[in-house]
Amino acid sequence: MSQDIRIKKGLNIKLKGKAEKTLSELKRTEVYAIKPTDFQGVIPKLTVKVGDAVKAGDILFYSKANELVKFASPVSGSIKEITRGAKRRILEIRITADSEDTYKDFGKKDPTKLSTEEIKDYLSEAGCFPYFIQRPYDVVVDPNDSPKAIFISTFSSAPLAADEAFALQGQEEAFQTGINVLKKLTSGEVHLSVNGDETSFFNKIEGAIVHRVFGKHPSGNVGVQINKIDPINQGERVWTLKPQDVAIIGRLFLTGKYDATRVFALAGSEVQKPHYYKAKQGVNLELLFQQQVQNSNVRYINGDVLTGKWVRKNNFLSFYNTLISVIPEGDHYTFFGWMPFTQNNLFSMSRTFLSWLTPNKEYELDTNMNGEERAMVLTGEMESVFPMDIYPMQLLKATLVSDIEKMEKLGIYEVAPEDFALIDFTSSSKVEAQAIIREGLDLMIKEVG
Amino acid sequence: MQFLNNIMEKYRPHFKKGGKFEKYGPAFSGIDTFLFVPNHTTKSGAHIRDGIDLKRVMIIVVFALIPVTVFGMWNIGYQHFSQLGIEKGFWELFGYGAIRFLPMVIVSYVVGLGIEFAYAVMRGHAVNEGYLVSGLLIPLIMPIDLPLPMLAISVVFAVIIGKEAFGGTGMNILNPALLARAFAFFSYAGSMSGDTVWVADAGITDGVSGETILGALAQGKEVSTSVVDMFMGYIPGSVGETSVLMILIGAAFLLFTGIASWRIMLATILGGAFTAFLFNIWDLNALMQFPWWQHLLVGGFLFGTVFMATDPVTAAQTTKGKWIYGFLIGVLAILVRVFNGAYPEGMMMAILLMNVFAPLIDHYVIEGNIKRREKRLQKTATA
Numbered sequence: 001m002s003q004d005i006r007i008k009k010g011l012n013i014k015l016k017g018k019a020e021k022t023l024s025e026l027k028r029t030e031v032y033a034i035k036p037t038d039f040q041g042v043i044p045k046l047t048v049k050v051g052d053a054v055k056a057g058d059i060l061f062y063s064k065a066n067e068l069v070k071f072a073s074p075v076s077g078s079i080k081e082i083t084r085g086a087k088r089r090i091l092e093i094r095i096t097a098d099s100e101d102t103y104k105d106f107g108k109k110d111p112t113k114l115s116t117e118e119i120k121d122y123l124s125e126a127g128c129f130p131y132f133i134q135r136p137y138d139v140v141v142d143p144n145d146s147p148k149a150i151f152i153s154t155f156s157s158a159p160l161a162a163d164e165a166f167a168l169q170g171q172e173e174a175f176q177t178g179i180n181v182l183k184k185l186t187s188g189e190v191h192l193s194v195n196g197d198e199t200s201f202f203n204k205i206e207g208a209i210v211h212r213v214f215g216k217h218p219s220g221n222v223g224v225q226i227n228k229i230d231p232i233n234q235g236e237r238v239w240t241l242k243p244q245d246v247a248i249i250g251r252l253f254l255t256g257k258y259d260a261t262r263v264f265a266l267a268g269s270e271v272q273k274p275h276y277y278k279a280k281q282g283v284n285l286e287l288l289f290q291q292q293v294q295n296s297n298v299r300y301i302n303g304d305v306l307t308g309k310w311v312r313k314n315n316f317l318s319f320y321n322t323l324i325s326v327i328p329e330g331d332h333y334t335f336f337g338w339m340p341f342t343q344n345n346l347f348s349m350s351r352t353f354l355s356w357l358t359p360n361k362e363y364e365l366d367t368n369m370n371g372e373e374r375a376m377v378l379t380g381e382m383e384s385v386f387p388m389d390i391y392p393m394q395l396l397k398a399t400l401v402s403d404i405e406k407m408e409k410l411g412i413y414e415v416a417p418e419d420f421a422l423i424d425f426t427s428s429s430k431v432e433a434q435a436i437i438r439e440g441l442d443l444m445i446k447e448v449g
Numbered sequence: 450m451q452f453l454n455n456i457m458e459k460y461r462p463h464f465k466k467g468g469k470f471e472k473y474g475p476a477f478s479g480i481d482t483f484l485f486v487p488n489h490t491t492k493s494g495a496h497i498r499d500g501i502d503l504k505r506v507m508i509i510v511v512f513a514l515i516p517v518t519v520f521g522m523w524n525i526g527y528q529h530f531s532q533l534g535i536e537k538g539f540w541e542l543f544g545y546g547a548i549r550f551l552p553m554v555i556v557s558y559v560v561g562l563g564i565e566f567a568y569a570v571m572r573g574h575a576v577n578e579g580y581l582v583s584g585l586l587i588p589l590i591m592p593i594d595l596p597l598p599m600l601a602i603s604v605v606f607a608v609i610i611g612k613e614a615f616g617g618t619g620m621n622i623l624n625p626a627l628l629a630r631a632f633a634f635f636s637y638a639g640s641m642s643g644d645t646v647w648v649a650d651a652g653i654t655d656g657v658s659g660e661t662i663l664g665a666l667a668q669g670k671e672v673s674t675s676v677v678d679m680f681m682g683y684i685p686g687s688v689g690e691t692s693v694l695m696i697l698i699g700a701a702f703l704l705f706t707g708i709a710s711w712r713i714m715l716a717t718i719l720g721g722a723f724t725a726f727l728f729n730i731w732d733l734n735a736l737m738q739f740p741w742w743q744h745l746l747v748g749g750f751l752f753g754t755v756f757m758a759t760d761p762v763t764a765a766q767t768t769k770g771k772w773i774y775g776f777l778i779g780v781l782a783i784l785v786r787v788f789n790g791a792y793p794e795g796m797m798m799a800i801l802l803m804n805v806f807a808p809l810i811d812h813y814v815i816e817g818n819i820k821r822r823e824k825r826l827q828k829t830a831t832a
Contacts, residue, residue: 013497233829334485340508352501352708369498372575373575377503380710380766409823421495430498435493
């Protein structure tokens, strides 16, 4: 069964430094790390201490709110240190890796022969529930829930995004097994959205409803697809996963090993040779940056340039991450920079730059705000990049004043911060929409749950 | 411009938090960010941002106003001297208009921006760019003979009561420029309406009539102005409103750059044309008989449609709402023209009234969205 989705609104931002489709193996680094800060709302309870030896798949910590949500070590080695921030918040659990991984054996399983409960226990033991993200709220799921449906977007339309079909070459069987697992976890359907302009093995996956999605960014956002396929109502729960994470789960069932290997793209205008790398989750990135990035005044982003996290040079590959972007910093003054039709090296949705003359140009954008924050003045610009049946400006305003009832009515359950990323980008008043929505969602978790 | 940046760099610390002149920080930053787009980088959210900012938006609108402003100044001279039967060259006419008009612009900007800066310092918020547009719009919609003190007081009223009282740019309910005009209109009716104010010195010079086409029609007079004159704008009226051609150039620029809403413009024109057409059929007085398409060419209709109804802050904000809002402005503008003999220009009242109703229109449009969501919930609850 297949159904086409056409997204009419949105904006594609073409940036310089798209990753070339070649794959190299990233050399194993001495230290790996899992960062509890990657998991929205999770307060970690450690089960290991410094000096402990761990195998790949051993549990490092679990969520204080839900003991079934466990987090596993991607590599084998010994716990090197636990770094903490303000109020002793745990930032990283660093592991000195062995030269080769030894895996904890969970035993091969055939998902079609297991009950839902057995599958959940198995996933929980192997630390795989963090791969499940719940909508509403964009947080790690509660394994006790029974979701209405499970959604997987197999592509990202964000700038410089990694090609997941390329990344999963050779993992087709693991992905299919992963889908078979997910099938058991929901009473509803597993929805798989594929890029309508391309054909890949995703189109042939069985057991899921395949939706071909056409259109500009944010057509690849799972939230937009949910809104078009089967919107979330108050009180409902759906789960979402990233394609490579489905394959990790699939590999677990096929081999009995928790193999957190992923392929990620290193991209951006500051990268010398942007292409794909294969590495274990949590790999240290410093050496890679040293080899690939020449300039010093750059920003390293774990994720894409619209939604990613700003990290230091010596950081680690994040849990969910399949893209590292490196772009120039923009801490410069621009004389009369607001004068229309000047600064044509900048990209704009409006035609107040001459850049509309070159629609296929790849831009080299930096991190300058290109202006100061102001009250919301222009209308219609948010709506033009927000393809859901929701009024984004009104929802933002309701969220700003914490009007929970209004937020509910206007559709807060259907959105995640990433859906507002383009609003961050396009806003002429420089509204921090993602931050506002994240705060709103956290408020909803606290007040409504 | 490095040397200028060096100079600013020297003073920036004094105006920052903890600096000597911290209190005046907003005023300093108003000038600083005018000269330089600041070095602020993204801290949260998207790491890259669109090149556009509010300054660029507002300057685009000012650019769009340049054709009507230049033509308006020429037309001030042309109307004055052609009625006296004196032939003058382009530059003399333009120069005469400039001497009459520029003082109004200067007064408007000095008074308005002065208040904006004062409020920014008082409240400790950034100086907003909104007045860059209002400051030019206000003199453009006033009669050329309006005494400068009256202009200044109107600006004070519009900025303080119309805008700052609500929290500044982005928060106001009524269009500040139109509010200034409405204030002047009701406070200084003698200087704002009638048949002696629309051409320079018409009140004090024999042989110059300052009557507009709509004014003549309201009194039941025959109007013999050619359509070409109406379109080109060789007619008496507020400084900016007369030339359809120049307004259309400005409109094209606004629409092309994507700054103004084409929906509002189109809806207003449709509303106006529709109403005027109905009155053509009804056919009671001279204003009703006035061909519907000529209604769109004369008076402030088109200027209001392009530059004032589209003000995003005071207009409806939802897409559907914009259609309703625009259409009703068109309807009301013609209604006022036709039925209010004493005041034959309805655009100002129509826009101000719809400014007040815009939030209500949006409320019902959004309510529709909310209902849809509730229905969906009920459907799944019963399924």
